Amino acid sequence: MTTDLHQSTEEMLAESLWKVRLKLAWRSFRKGWASFVENRIGLLGLGIIALYGLMALAHPILLDTVWDPRVYDPIIGYDAPATIKTIVPDGQVTDPETQVSLLEARLINPILKVGETLEIREQPASPSRKHLLGTDPLGRDVLSQLMFSTRAAFLLGVVASLVTVFIATTVGSVSAFFGGLIDTFFMRLADLILLVPFLPLLIVLSALFQFGLLHLALMIGILGGFGGTAIILKSQALSISVKPFIDAARIAGGGKMHLIFRHIIPNVLPLSFLYMMFSVTDAISIEATLSFLGLLNIDMSWGIMIYQASVQGYLLSGTKYWWLLMPAGLSVTLLAGSFFLVGRAMDEIINPRLRKR
Amino acid sequence: MEHILEVNDLTMHYTVKEGEVMAVDDVSFALGRGEALGLVGESGCGKTSVAMSLIRLLADNAEIQKGSIVLDGVDLVPLVEEEMRTHRWADISMVFQGAMNAWNPVYKVGDQIWEAMQTHFPLMTESEARERIAELFRLVGLNPAMMDRYPHEFSGGMRQRAIIAMALSCNPKVIIADEPTTALDVIVQDQILKELKKIQQELGMSIIYISHDVAVIAEVSDRIGVMYAGKLVELGPTDEVFPRPRHPYAYLLLASTPSVKGPRRKLAPLEGEPPNLLHPPAGCRFHPRCPFATEVCATDEPPYTEVDEGHIVACWNWEQVPELGRLEA
Amino acid sequence: MTDRTIDTKVEQPLVKVENLKRLFPVQRGLFRKATNFIHAVDDVSFSIPAGESLGLVGESGCGKTTTGRILTRLDQPTDGAIYLRDGQEMLNIADIDKDGMKRFRRRVQMIFQDPYESMNPRRTIFDTIAEPLQVQGIGRLPEREERVAELLELVGLTPAPTFMFRYPHELSGGQRQRVAIARALVIDPTFVVADEPTSMLDVSIRISIMDLMLNLANEFGVSYLYITHDLAVARYMCDRIAVMYLGKIVELAETEELLGNPQHPYTRALLSAVPVPDPSYVRPPVEIKGGITKAIDPPPVCRFVDRCPWATDYCRNNEAPPLEEKSSGHFVACHLVEKVS
Structure with a gap:
């Protein structure tokens, strides 16, 4: 360890001073890093x-490559994933993923009838493959x-x-x-x-x-x-x-x-x-x-x-x-x-x- | 002389991250009843580690590897802490280095001494205790009325006297005084050393003095032990060791001590620095710095040679060491 | 004033201190004006011829360190004059302008007691030793490097390149004190104040450091003011010794004269209190009583009167004795010198 130091300092003297300082800084950084890593x-x-x-x-990078800015821009992007749901009579919803009750459907469009389909845009949308963490209330x-x-x-x-x-x-x-x-x-x-x-x-x-x-x-x-x-x-x-x-x-x-x-x-x-x-x-x-x-x-x-x-x-x-x-x-x-x-x-x-x- | 304390082959190691520090290595000595023994050496030579082993106030990473410490017929080494506690202070007590600065500032000095005594004299009443403390104060040259004062009202020398009173409070058989006067001015040091000597003679106390100051040890001890790098390298009567040290280290240590008396002489410098006890040199630990070293010193550890009655030295070439002589020659 | 200065035989000393005073106010309460003063240094006069070293000896609190700090202008005197020879001129360093200060800093350096605290832990040995050169703009970098290497060799830290770019914590106490000596000598000073430079070192290392200081002083004609509490060390290092007690010099003489023939009761007590490394030597008893106090607004009588075993009514009622030459080169401040001896 000490002989090591001797050699390196002797070599150091042949170099210009700023390089020596750089090396010294690097040495003390390494020492500090070693004790930091212990923690x-x-x-x-x-x-x-x-x-x-x-x-x-x-x-x-993502916005430039895979993400469409119109959808994924954090401020002006917009996307409301749509799901098609079948309207069923009130109280007969067995699968909320694909069905919607008549009452709820008529809140959106009062002329809808049982059996028709309804396109529901989710906003905020829950996490999906397209939106790994979902969307916010503004889509x-x-x-x-x-x-x-x-x-x-x-x-x-x-x-x-x-x-x-x-x-x-x-x-x-x-x-x-x-x-x-x-x-x-x-x-x-x-x-x-x-x-x-x-x-x-x-x-x-x-x-x-x-x-x-x-x-x-x-x-x-x-x-x-x-x-x-x-x-x-x-x-x-x-x-x-x-x-x-x-x-x-x-x-x-x-x-x-x-x-x-x-x-x-x-x-x-x-x-x-x-x-x-x-x-x-x-x-x-x-x-x-x-x-x-x-x-x-x-x-x-x-x-x-x-x-x-x-x-x-x-x-x-x-x-x-x-x-x-x-x-x-x-x-x-x-x-x-x-x-x-x-x-x-x-x-x-x-x-x-x-x-x- | 009857021995109150016998230390045999005491070996104590500290375990640190890099390995084992051999702080005390195979140290043996005996302390006679009423005798004053001085241990001298540089910082890190193991003299304080010996003291801490004797009174068993060791750091968590320290361990007594082997040896025995027989105090008045009882071996202290195998004792567990509970058992040791009954001996500590009561049979063997210590004046620590810098202890005078360890007084708790918010309690009266007398109360702090009483507290230390209570463990060993639980039945002592307050008036008995006050009487005992007053007696101790008189013994160390303090006014007994000072027991109701706070530490800050004491000067440095007085605080050290009170520390000595506390060390004496349980009538110990052996007192260890570790650098008892190091932080004090010479005139106060003189007073404290005189006081200790007087107490030793009056009470027939056995004292181990520990100091780096050769002159202090010369004055107060009957026998002197010189330690170097965890080893006791020379042990003998003070009157013999001082004019004629046999170990080269002891010789150089004494020869490099300036004095106000005697001829103004050139002092002999000791080249180099003490070894790192993680990796002590092979053979004699002093050989890299020793002007008398020969080949054997680098390979084989020197055995103890009895050069005179009660004067032992661990050196291959002790016969080469010249006489130092007395100052008043 | 001139009749009080001592050392008339020395025509032009290197350092001449005249009636130096330093009072420290004792603060009582936050807003109250200080009305009490500690007389840390009180009317101290001495001089040091070129090439000679003076030991300043005394117990803690006697004012020896304050005197040293004033002589290096780390502290300012309350009153008095300090002259330092610079070529043909005598600089008054008690009252100095910016230009004079620059000249002063080239002449006077200091070696400190604590080898651990007296070096910036974040600067290399090269930076530390070259600092006086750097801040005073002496030499270009390669020249400085050469000078530092030269000094490292001189103080025994060889080979120099292996030490130049280490940090203080990589060196032992003795090695650091060698660095401190190198730093003090790097600009060729004529006067160095050394404040207990060996008291924190191990016994075995002390002598080599003291020898080094003596050798370098001889080689370069440096004078030391050597501050210490240890008379034995002062004896080894100094040509003359001044003993201080509560801010005053009580005795000043050639080293052997002072130790062999002490006149002042305090010097005698101090001397007989020093343990001697010879068990066969029996010291004379220390004849003084009590302990050292603080010189807070002391009465104008002799400072030692309360502890002096020989004090008479004359001592208690008359103004403090001046430091007078009792025999050739032996100065004592005591009313009773004849009686004591």
Whole structure:
């Protein structure tokens, strides 16, 4: 193991410095990955994320190839599978798949008689070979909607968490390093944001401003970044800024920017990355909630799917129309949950307290 | 001298992911009644592991592989935890490294000592206990009124004194003092060491001192054992080992200890670093760093040689080791 | 002021500290203004000739570390002056501008106590050692690489290329302290503050680190301010020793003179409390009582008066004794020196 290292570092010296750094980064990544893989829960989370990622990637390809956009487009597609049913006298329906009672038939067309056939268009339609997860109350394919929305969920999660972590890391490190007024200002701001309930605030804001997905992502990112995450990352930055290596860097002649960007932030980043995972979870569930309440100006998302089912009156229909609620609901839970699981697994690697060895 | 404690072939391993760490390997020594024995060595040499094996406060992954620890006629090794508990503190107690920082801040110091005593003296009344604690406090040089104070009202040295009082509370036959003064300033260290020595003489207590500081061990112990990489490499009377260490490691350890007395001399550096006990070197464990090493050292483990009465050394070339001499020469 | 400065025989010392003071406010409550102060460093003066090393010895809380931090400008003095020789000039580092600071950082470095915490765990050994070069913009990358390799060889981490791109956690404590020495010497400083650089290392490794520091100091003409609680270590490392007690220097002399002929009661106590690695040696009794306290707004009398076995009414009622030269090069701050000896 050690001789291995010797050889590789000797070879490294012959190469240019950026290549060496790349190799070192790769080496530490491999090490981290090895301990990550040990944790089954994290791997499960990563698997779920990968599955949804594949779904998001596959959707446009499917629409280009096998799926007819007129039928399968998640927003403007339409299909109501028709079944031909024979009209039988009331109370004599023996096979509901092929028969319909006169009473029900006359609700659609009052001049129909027993013995005639009736073409019934199902909307929402239950799962079939053509629509694996059925269609929604507007006759759109649920699977297609589900896959299409995955992209939105990822986009939202990634943008929101990147913004959160960027702001929180900077704010946390800067407050920890400078202390004094800057610290007081940012920490009181964080308290203020924590004090105002997050969701109701977003509800009011989205009602006022017609939020799109990107607006929402930025909003969640900003509120999260200046809020609780900043406090957590600040405490981490604080514990680093009092370490002797900061003094050593100061004596080397390092200025404020050098200390913050070369010493404090690189040591906060692992924790930032962890909180990035947790903020993806938050962002996805917040989007679902706001969409469900109909407050977002977006075409399609998992939240919108549930919202549609709800406004059409299917929310409390029990398991009969399960495909309207379950796929979207489960997806929100699974994807949000899987980022959380990955975060937990990373926590065990990053946080030495939780490390088993 | 009559032996209060006999340790024979004690071997203790830690099991870690990468394998077995041989922390204590075939260590044997005896402690006379009223004697002070010093165990000296670098961190990771196994001196604290010996102490933890004696009092049997072992981590989950540690196991005594073989050997016996006979305390006043009773072998402690085969005892189960329940049985061990009756001996721990009552027959053998310990002053832990850094224990002075382990006081619970929310209870009075006297109450914490009483709690420790209750297991062994369940019938003791409160007034009896207070009397006993007052006696212990006087013994270690603390004002008995301090027993009703909280730990934060004690200075570092006072806290360490109270720890010693607690270790003495059940009249143990043997006390193990693991780095009892390491975190303290020299003047306080001097006071604590004097106090311990006084107690040892007054009560006829048997003490095992454990320290990395050769000078501390030189002052307080009658005999000294030098440990290296889990092995006891030299054991003998302090008065003999110090001027004339026979093991090269003991020699270098003593020769590399700076002193405020004696001629200002060049100190001998010890090259290299202690071995990883997952894969200790074959033969003598010190041979890779040893200036006196010969071929046999790399292959065969050296047996103990009695170089003088009660002075044993595990080295093939002990005759090559030069005399160190006294500081006041 | 000048009559209080010591070492008149040294014409132009490398470092000259005059009446250095550092007070720390004792915070009582959140909004109340601090009215009490800990006198961590109180009216300390000394100087260090080029190429000579001074040991600063004392118990924890005596102000030795604060003095070191001020001399490296990690902390600011409340009052006093510190001069550092830079070529022909003396820079006053207690009151320094940006340009002066740059020059100062090229001259003064520090070696820290904790080899584990004094290196950024996310930077390689190369990054760590080259940091002073990098932030001060000295040399181009290949030159820096060469310089770092050269230093690694000097501190005994060979072959250098095998260490350059390792991380601190891959090295042992002794190896890291060698890296710390390399970092301190990479820009050729003239003055290095070493704060207990060996106290966290194993006994067997200490000597090799101390020897390394001594050899490099000789080779490059570096002066150390060597901060330690251990008189035996100070004896090994330093030409002169200053003993501090509660923020004041109580005695300062050539090493052997101080150890062989201690004058101040505190120095005597400290010296007789040090265990000696020879069982046949019987130490004289330590004659002081009580423990060390904190210097919170101390009265202007001698700080040692409560613990001093010889203290008289004169000591209790008169202003603290100044640090005076009692014999050639031997400075003591005590009213009673003649009586004690």
